[in-house]
Amino acid sequence: MSELFEELASHDTDVGTLSLRRRWEPSRRLDVYEVKLDDEFLMSSLFTVAEIELARLGLAHTPGDRLDVVVGGLGLGYTARAVLEEPRVRSMTVIDALDAVIDWHEQDLLPDAAALTSDPRTQLVHGDFFQLAASDEGFTSHDRVHAVLVDIDHTPRHVLDERNRTFYTPVGLRRLARHLHPGGVFALWSDDPPDADFQAVLAQVFAHQDAHVVSFSNFYTGEESANTVYVATRATDA
Numbered sequence: 001m002s003e004l005f006e007e008l009a010s011h012d013t014d015v016g017t018l019s020l021r022r023r024w025e026p027s028r029r030l031d032v033y034e035v036k037l038d039d040e041f042l043m044s045s046l047f048t049v050a051e052i053e054l055a056r057l058g059l060a061h062t063p064g065d066r067l068d069v070v071v072g073g074l075g076l077g078y079t080a081r082a083v084l085e086e087p088r089v090r091s092m093t094v095i096d097a098l099d100a101v102i103d104w105h106e107q108d109l110l111p112d113a114a115a116l117t118s119d120p121r122t123q124l125v126h127g128d129f130f131q132l133a134a135s136d137e138g139f140t141s142h143d144r145v146h147a148v149l150v151d152i153d154h155t156p157r158h159v160l161d162e163r164n165r166t167f168y169t170p171v172g173l174r175r176l177a178r179h180l181h182p183g184g185v186f187a188l189w190s191d192d193p194p195d196a197d198f199q200a201v202l203a204q205v206f207a208h209q210d211a212h213v214v215s216f217s218n219f220y221t222g223e224e225s226a227n228t229v230y231v232a233t234r235a236t237d238a
Helices: 049-060 078-084 099-106 113-117 129-134 162-168 170-177 196-205
Strands: 005-013 016-025 030-037 040-044 067-072 089-096 122-126 145-150 180-190 208-218 223-233
Touching: 005 099, 016 099, 049 067, 049 078, 049 145, 049 180, 049 208, 049 223, 067 078, 078 089, 078 113, 089 099, 089 129, 099 113, 099 122, 113 122, 129 162, 129 170, 162 170, 170 180, 170 196, 196 208, 196 223
Parallel strands: 067 089, 067 145, 089 122, 145 180
Antiparallel strands: 005 016, 016 030, 030 040, 180 223, 208 223
């Protein structure tokens, strides 16, 4: 391997070959960490603003103290680490379907991974977030949690696995909402602009919902790019 590129890990999974690589980005003079599934790019450490805002926006709308938070999708860890920056958080359970991704963090292959794995509030769980959301038992030993923050599929329409589609329907979201305290928050990252149809679905289930456009500079295009963070609140009398 050259100093400009290194494949840090590669794993065969049921959905394809998952790889973690580091490359030097000379225009920014920094190391970039990227995750690919076969030939498809899943995430990059170059663009993390919206992943961080998923945590910040979701928790900003979550009332109370001693918060129990679930994060669906570990990825490069930016959302999870942003959750831990909130002093009101009592516990954080991060659920990822790929045990390889959890291993990357536990083996300290990613920057600041130790800050995540060594925090006593953190629990990393190898599991299917969507199955747990639909289950009667829920995500944790707590009957309910205060916030669920999700960054797994590209968008509610562009899913990584066809079995995930049910989650983005009124039926799927009602199952999720059972696991939230009254006034609890569901927040979702999406790569697309706000989707009015999905917002209408959220409005069927939650008392309040909004779509926040998160913009950031994209040096590849020389223009602004944007993601969407949906934030929905369960009724306080639920």
